[in-house]
Amino acid sequence: MTYELYYWTGIQGRGEYVRLALEAAGAPYRDVAREKGDDVIGKVTEEMATPSFAPPFLRDGEVVVGQVAAILLYLGDKLDLAPKDPKLRLWTHQIQLTIADFVLEGHDVHHPIGAGEYYENQKPEALRRAREFRSARVPKFLDWFERILERNEQSSEHLVGKDLSYADLSLFQVMDGLTYAFPKLIDDLYGDYPKIKAVCAVVAGHPRIRAYLESERRLAHNESDLFRHYPELDAEA
Amino acid sequence: MTYELYYWTGIQGRGEYVRLALEAAGAPYRDVAREKGDDVIGKVTEEMATPSFAPPFLRDGEVVVGQVAAILLYLGDKLDLAPKDPKLRLWTHQIQLTIADFVLEGHDVHHPIGAGEYYENQKPEALRRAREFRSARVPKFLDWFERILERNEQSSEHLVGKDLSYADLSLFQVMDGLTYAFPKLIDDLYGDYPKIKAVCAVVAGHPRIRAYLESERRLAHNESDLFRHYPELDAEA
Known part of the structure; x- marks a missing residue:
C-alpha cells in the first residue's frame, strides 16, 4: 500500500516530520501536492468525512489522519518507529x-x-x-x-x-x-x-535518512518555512 | 484505582480538560496540587523517569502521562470516552x-x-x-x-x-x-x-458535568487563566 501525504509544496514545514518517518522506514509514498499542485489539498479536504483543519494529512487506504502527532502515532505502529510497550x-x-x-x-x-x-x-x-x-x-x-x-x-x-x-x-x-x-x-x-x-x-x-537528505525530495530551508533565518532575530555575535 | 492529576492550583487551565473527562466518567481522582500545594508538581517531576515538560500530567499506578491530548487519549480508552473503532x-x-x-x-x-x-x-x-x-x-x-x-x-x-x-x-x-x-x-x-x-x-x-460545574471543584474563570476577559481585546459593541 502506497501512503499518500498531503502537504504544501515549496517548504519542508510540518509535512517533513511525516516524510522523515516514511523515508526512515523506506515506506512507499506519494507526496500528492508535489505531483498535482497545492489545489489538490483543498479539493480532497472538501470531500473527506474527516477533513483536517490544516495539512499535513495522510491517507492510507481507508484511513485518513491529520495533525502531525496523530499521523506519527499511527505510522509509529505501522512502520515500527515506536516501542510496542x-x-x-x-x-x-x-x-x-x-x-x-x-x-x-x-x-x-x-x-x-x-x-x-x-x-x-x-x-x-x-x-x-x-x-x-x-x-x-x-x-x-x-x-x-x-x-x-x-x-x-x-x-x-x-x-x-x-x-x-x-x-x-x-x-x-x-x-x-x-x-x-x-x-x-x-x-x-x-x-x-x-x-x-x-x-x-x-x-x-x-542510511535511508542520509540518502533522503541528499535527494531532491529534501527541500532546502527557506523564508516561507516554519524556521526562518532572519539574522536580526538570532543571538548577537 | 484513584487517578492522580497534577496541575497548578488557582486556575482551570489545561488541567480542566482532564478534569472534565474524569468528572464525566465519575472516576475517582485526587487533584494533588490542590491538596499539597504547587510545589509538589516540581518535586514529583524531578523524580520521574518520564518527566513532563509542563503540567498537567496524570498518574495511574505505574502509568504517568503528560500533555493534555495524550492524557485524554489514554483516558478515552480507560473511561469509555472515545469510540472503540x-x-x-x-x-x-x-x-x-x-x-x-x-x-x-x-x-x-x-x-x-x-x-x-x-x-x-x-x-x-x-x-x-x-x-x-x-x-x-x-x-x-x-x-x-x-x-x-x-x-x-x-x-x-x-x-x-x-x-x-x-x-x-x-x-x-x-x-x-x-x-x-x-x-x-x-x-x-x-x-x-x-x-x-x-x-x-x-x-x-x-448529570455528572452539571454537578461538577456547580461544585466547588470547578474554579471560576480569572485573569491568570488561559482565557482572560480583557474587554479591550473583545469585539466592539
Whole structure:
C-alpha cells in the first residue's frame, strides 16, 4: 500500500516530520501536492468525512489522519518507529507533542502578531519575542530533551527505548531547523547538549535518512518555512 | 484505582480538560496540587523517569502521562470516552489536537510577545493580535467544528460517533472559555453555529458535568487563566 501525504509544496514545514518517518522506514509514498499542485489539498479536504483543519494529512487506504502527532502515532505502529510497550508508546507520543509545541514557538517568533500579516509588518514585535525565545524558551526545551535522554536507561542515542523512533527523527528535524534559523544561538548553546547532538548524529547517519537528505525530495530551508533565518532575530555575535 | 492529576492550583487551565473527562466518567481522582500545594508538581517531576515538560500530567499506578491530548487519549480508552473503532478513536484524537491548537491561540492573544512578560507590557501587541484572532482565527476554528459536526452521520450532538467523547467535553470547555473572554464576539457569532451550541448544551446538561460545574471543584474563570476577559481585546459593541 502506497501512503499518500498531503502537504504544501515549496517548504519542508510540518509535512517533513511525516516524510522523515516514511523515508526512515523506506515506506512507499506519494507526496500528492508535489505531483498535482497545492489545489489538490483543498479539493480532497472538501470531500473527506474527516477533513483536517490544516495539512499535513495522510491517507492510507481507508484511513485518513491529520495533525502531525496523530499521523506519527499511527505510522509509529505501522512502520515500527515506536516501542510496542504501551507505556513507552504513549511516552513517545508525549515527546512528539512537546516537539510540536516547540515547533510552533519557533514559528511564532517571526509571526507574533499572527500568520495573516507579513513578517515585515511585525518586525519590532518579532525582535521582542525572539529575545524571550532565545533566552528562556530554547534553553528550557533543550534542557528537557537532554534530561529525558539522561533518564533513558536503555540507550544514550535514542529518546525512547533502545531503537530509533519517530521522536528521534522529529528531534533531528527541529534541531536542523533551529540551526538554520538561529545559527549563532545554537553555536553558543549546543556544547551543553551532547546527548541531543548524539541523537541528531544517529538520525543524520541513518542510511535511508542520509540518502533522503541528499535527494531532491529534501527541500532546502527557506523564508516561507516554519524556521526562518532572519539574522536580526538570532543571538548577537 | 484513584487517578492522580497534577496541575497548578488557582486556575482551570489545561488541567480542566482532564478534569472534565474524569468528572464525566465519575472516576475517582485526587487533584494533588490542590491538596499539597504547587510545589509538589516540581518535586514529583524531578523524580520521574518520564518527566513532563509542563503540567498537567496524570498518574495511574505505574502509568504517568503528560500533555493534555495524550492524557485524554489514554483516558478515552480507560473511561469509555472515545469510540472503540480505531479509525474513530484516531479521529477523536485529531480533533483534540486541533482544540489544543485553538486553546494555545486563545492564550497567545493576550501574550503575543511571550509568557515571560506581563500582559500590561505587551498590550499594544495584544490589541493587534486580537484583531486577527477575532476576525480570522475564531471563525476558522468554529467553521471547522461546525463542518465536522455536519459530517458526523451518527449524531447531531456529538463530534464523533453517537456517544459522548472527550472531544465533546473539550469543545464545551473551549467555548466556555471563549465566551468568558470574548463575550461580545461570541454573542455576535454564536448564532451561526447551531451544532456547536448543541454539543455544548449536551455537555452542560450531562448529570455528572452539571454537578461538577456547580461544585466547588470547578474554579471560576480569572485573569491568570488561559482565557482572560480583557474587554479591550473583545469585539466592539
